[in-house]
Amino acid sequence: MRLLDEKFRRSPGRFLAQSFLAFAAVAVIAVYLGAITNGAVVAALGASAFIVFATPEHDTAHPRRLIGGHGICIALGSLCSIPFRFALLPRTAASVGLLAAAAVGLAILAMTVTDTEHPPAAGNALAFAVSARGVDHLLFIAAAIVSLGLIHRLLRKWLRDLT
Numbered sequence: 001m002r003l004l005d006e007k008f009r010r011s012p013g014r015f016l017a018q019s020f021l022a023f024a025a026v027a028v029i030a031v032y033l034g035a036i037t038n039g040a041v042v043a044a045l046g047a048s049a050f051i052v053f054a055t056p057e058h059d060t061a062h063p064r065r066l067i068g069g070h071g072i073c074i075a076l077g078s079l080c081s082i083p084f085r086f087a088l089l090p091r092t093a094a095s096v097g098l099l100a101a102a103a104v105g106l107a108i109l110a111m112t113v114t115d116t117e118h119p120p121a122a123g124n125a126l127a128f129a130v131s132a133r134g135v136d137h138l139l140f141i142a143a144a145i146v147s148l149g150l151i152h153r154l155l156r157k158w159l160r161d162l163t
Contacts, residue, residue, distance in 0.1 A: 007162065015162055022053035025151055029144045042127070042137075044070070045144050047120030052152045056159035060118050063149035065111075069118025070145045073107045074138060077128025080106070084130075096130050103129035 008015050026049050048070070051061045059065060080103040083089035089099075107125035111117045124141060127133060152159070 014160060018053045018159060018162060021151075021155070022049050025049060025053075025148065029147055033140050033143050033147075042124070042141055042144070044120040044123035044127075045141070045148075047123070048118065048145065048148055051118070051120065052148050053159065054162045056152060056156065057161045061152060063153055065116050065118045066149045066152070067145055068114065068116030069111050069121035070124055070141060072110045072114065072116055073103075073121040073123075073125035074128055074141065076106045076110060077103045077125040078133070079103075080125075080129035081131075081133075100126050100130050 026046065048066060051058065055061055080099045083099065084091055089095050103125040104122050107122045111121065
Protein backbone atom coordinates (compact mmCIF):
# COMPACT_ATOMS: atom_id res chain seq x y z
CA MET A 1 0.00 0.00 0.00
CA ARG A 2 1.34 3.40 -1.02
CA LEU A 3 0.58 6.42 1.19
CA LEU A 4 2.28 9.14 -0.84
CA ASP A 5 1.71 10.02 -4.47
CA GLU A 6 4.74 9.35 -6.65
CA LYS A 7 4.54 12.88 -8.08
CA PHE A 8 4.85 14.24 -4.55
CA ARG A 9 7.91 12.11 -3.88
CA ARG A 10 9.59 13.51 -7.01
CA SER A 11 8.62 17.14 -6.49
CA PRO A 12 7.43 17.95 -2.97
CA GLY A 13 8.32 21.62 -3.35
CA ARG A 14 5.74 22.14 -6.10
CA PHE A 15 3.00 20.54 -3.96
CA LEU A 16 3.92 22.67 -0.98
CA ALA A 17 4.20 25.86 -3.03
CA GLN A 18 0.86 25.43 -4.81
CA SER A 19 -0.85 24.48 -1.55
CA PHE A 20 0.61 27.56 0.10
CA LEU A 21 -0.60 29.72 -2.81
CA ALA A 22 -4.10 28.29 -2.33
CA PHE A 23 -3.89 29.08 1.39
CA ALA A 24 -2.73 32.63 0.69
CA ALA A 25 -5.40 33.28 -1.93
CA VAL A 26 -8.26 31.94 0.19
CA ALA A 27 -6.92 33.75 3.29
CA VAL A 28 -6.84 37.09 1.48
CA ILE A 29 -10.29 36.50 0.03
CA ALA A 30 -11.77 35.38 3.36
CA VAL A 31 -10.17 38.11 5.43
CA TYR A 32 -10.56 41.10 3.12
CA LEU A 33 -13.61 40.22 1.10
CA GLY A 34 -15.25 38.14 3.83
CA ALA A 35 -15.76 41.26 5.91
CA ILE A 36 -18.27 42.39 3.29
CA THR A 37 -20.52 39.43 4.07
CA ASN A 38 -20.03 39.38 7.83
CA GLY A 39 -17.66 36.43 7.66
CA ALA A 40 -19.78 34.25 5.38
CA VAL A 41 -17.71 31.35 4.12
CA VAL A 42 -18.82 29.80 0.87
CA ALA A 43 -18.05 26.10 0.51
CA ALA A 44 -17.98 26.35 -3.28
CA LEU A 45 -15.04 28.73 -2.98
CA GLY A 46 -12.90 26.05 -1.32
CA ALA A 47 -13.73 23.53 -4.03
CA SER A 48 -12.99 26.10 -6.74
CA ALA A 49 -9.65 26.91 -5.07
CA PHE A 50 -8.80 23.20 -5.12
CA ILE A 51 -9.49 23.02 -8.84
CA VAL A 52 -7.47 26.15 -9.62
CA PHE A 53 -4.42 25.16 -7.54
CA ALA A 54 -4.43 21.34 -7.69
CA THR A 55 -5.72 20.78 -11.23
CA PRO A 56 -4.92 24.05 -13.03
CA GLU A 57 -4.59 22.35 -16.42
CA HIS A 58 -8.08 20.85 -16.24
CA ASP A 59 -10.79 22.53 -18.32
CA THR A 60 -12.86 23.36 -15.23
CA ALA A 61 -10.01 25.49 -13.83
CA HIS A 62 -9.99 27.94 -16.73
CA PRO A 63 -11.37 31.40 -15.95
CA ARG A 64 -14.16 31.12 -18.54
CA ARG A 65 -15.60 28.10 -16.76
CA LEU A 66 -14.73 29.27 -13.26
CA ILE A 67 -16.34 32.69 -13.61
CA GLY A 68 -19.04 31.71 -16.11
CA GLY A 69 -20.12 28.66 -14.12
CA HIS A 70 -20.46 30.57 -10.88
CA GLY A 71 -22.24 33.46 -12.60
CA ILE A 72 -24.78 31.17 -14.24
CA CYS A 73 -25.38 29.22 -11.04
CA ILE A 74 -25.86 32.32 -8.91
CA ALA A 75 -28.33 33.71 -11.44
CA LEU A 76 -30.31 30.47 -11.64
CA GLY A 77 -30.27 29.96 -7.87
CA SER A 78 -31.55 33.50 -7.39
CA LEU A 79 -34.25 32.91 -9.99
CA CYS A 80 -35.36 29.74 -8.21
CA SER A 81 -35.57 31.64 -4.90
CA ILE A 82 -38.19 34.09 -6.23
CA PRO A 83 -41.17 32.04 -4.98
CA PHE A 84 -39.78 32.29 -1.41
CA ARG A 85 -38.62 35.91 -1.64
CA PHE A 86 -42.08 37.11 -2.69
CA ALA A 87 -44.04 34.61 -0.57
CA LEU A 88 -45.54 33.02 -3.66
CA LEU A 89 -44.93 29.58 -2.22
CA PRO A 90 -44.98 28.39 1.39
CA ARG A 91 -41.56 27.37 2.68
CA THR A 92 -42.02 23.64 3.34
CA ALA A 93 -39.53 20.81 3.14
CA ALA A 94 -41.06 19.73 -0.16
CA SER A 95 -41.01 23.19 -1.74
CA VAL A 96 -37.44 23.86 -0.62
CA GLY A 97 -36.36 20.46 -1.90
CA LEU A 98 -38.04 20.91 -5.26
CA LEU A 99 -36.63 24.41 -5.82
CA ALA A 100 -33.18 23.25 -4.74
CA ALA A 101 -33.37 20.36 -7.20
CA ALA A 102 -34.61 22.70 -9.94
CA ALA A 103 -31.71 25.08 -9.32
CA VAL A 104 -29.13 22.30 -9.56
CA GLY A 105 -30.75 20.69 -12.61
CA LEU A 106 -31.01 24.01 -14.42
CA ALA A 107 -27.41 24.84 -13.45
CA ILE A 108 -26.16 21.59 -14.95
CA LEU A 109 -28.11 22.21 -18.13
CA ALA A 110 -27.00 25.83 -18.47
CA MET A 111 -23.33 25.16 -17.72
CA THR A 112 -23.11 22.26 -20.15
CA VAL A 113 -24.97 24.11 -22.93
CA THR A 114 -22.77 27.21 -22.56
CA ASP A 115 -19.50 25.30 -22.09
CA THR A 116 -18.95 26.86 -18.67
CA GLU A 117 -18.83 23.65 -16.62
CA HIS A 118 -17.43 24.22 -13.14
CA PRO A 119 -18.88 21.63 -10.71
CA PRO A 120 -18.40 23.58 -7.46
CA ALA A 121 -20.55 26.38 -8.89
CA ALA A 122 -23.61 24.14 -8.57
CA GLY A 123 -23.26 24.65 -4.82
CA ASN A 124 -24.01 28.32 -5.33
CA ALA A 125 -27.13 27.48 -7.35
CA LEU A 126 -28.30 25.44 -4.40
CA ALA A 127 -27.32 28.04 -1.78
CA PHE A 128 -28.95 30.95 -3.59
CA ALA A 129 -32.13 28.94 -4.24
CA VAL A 130 -32.82 27.86 -0.66
CA SER A 131 -31.56 30.69 1.53
CA ALA A 132 -31.89 34.42 1.53
CA ARG A 133 -28.65 35.52 -0.09
CA GLY A 134 -28.29 39.22 -0.64
CA VAL A 135 -26.15 41.55 -2.66
CA ASP A 136 -23.33 41.28 -0.10
CA HIS A 137 -23.05 37.54 -0.75
CA LEU A 138 -23.20 38.09 -4.50
CA LEU A 139 -20.41 40.67 -4.34
CA PHE A 140 -18.28 38.44 -2.10
CA ILE A 141 -18.58 35.42 -4.38
CA ALA A 142 -18.07 37.47 -7.54
CA ALA A 143 -14.94 39.13 -6.17
CA ALA A 144 -13.60 35.82 -4.85
CA ILE A 145 -14.17 33.94 -8.10
CA VAL A 146 -12.79 36.73 -10.28
CA SER A 147 -9.74 36.83 -7.98
CA LEU A 148 -9.20 33.08 -8.42
CA GLY A 149 -9.60 33.46 -12.18
CA LEU A 150 -7.05 36.27 -12.25
CA ILE A 151 -4.59 34.26 -10.14
CA HIS A 152 -5.02 31.28 -12.47
CA ARG A 153 -4.38 33.49 -15.50
CA LEU A 154 -1.32 35.19 -13.96
CA LEU A 155 0.27 31.93 -12.76
CA ARG A 156 -0.80 29.68 -15.66
CA LYS A 157 2.78 29.11 -16.85
CA TRP A 158 3.94 28.14 -13.38
CA LEU A 159 1.06 26.07 -11.95
CA ARG A 160 1.12 22.34 -12.70
CA ASP A 161 -1.43 19.58 -12.31
CA LEU A 162 -0.79 17.85 -8.96
CA THR A 163 -3.18 14.94 -9.49
